[in-house]
Amino acid sequence: MFLFFDVLPFRKQLEYNQTITCSRCGHFGRYEVYLVGNRFRLFFIPVITFGKKYLVRTTCCDTWYLLDPHVGKAIERKETVSIRDSDLQMYQTGEPLESSCPNCGASYPQGSHFCPNCGVKVDEMDR
Numbered sequence: 001m002f003l004f005f006d007v008l009p010f011r012k013q014l015e016y017n018q019t020i021t022c023s024r025c026g027h028f029g030r031y032e033v034y035l036v037g038n039r040f041r042l043f044f045i046p047v048i049t050f051g052k053k054y055l056v057r058t059t060c061c062d063t064w065y066l067l068d069p070h071v072g073k074a075i076e077r078k079e080t081v082s083i084r085d086s087d088l089q090m091y092q093t094g095e096p097l098e099s100s101c102p103n104c105g106a107s108y109p110q111g112s113h114f115c116p117n118c119g120v121k122v123d124e125m126d127r
């Protein structure tokens with residue numbers, strides 16, 4: 001008799017929409033909430049889920065936060081919940097959306113080829 005089993009990570013995006021002004025980068029964005037964890041499968045059927053946690057991603061700077069499990073469970077049950085800064089714990093920092101010009105110091109959006117203030121060429125390799 002053969003037993004087929006494995007343990008695979010999973011990630012599921014939950015239905016949640018909250019617009020924010022990001023406390024990290026200062027831009028407008030949105031919170032996306034994910035349920036992540038691992039599943040033990042026997043004959044390709046999920047049997048046990050373990051290591052379950054809720055993560056929040058900001059769409060503005062791609063920063064990830066751990067979400068309070070009580071708030072995450074409420075979102076999973078589709079209750080009306082508002083995520084506060086006290087519900088979040090930093091998990092992984094993202095890339096800032098702006099850089100500063102090496103010539104004049106003015107900020108410019110990522111992906112720009114020229115500084116909007118002084119017109120000097122900014123190269124992606126110099127950052």
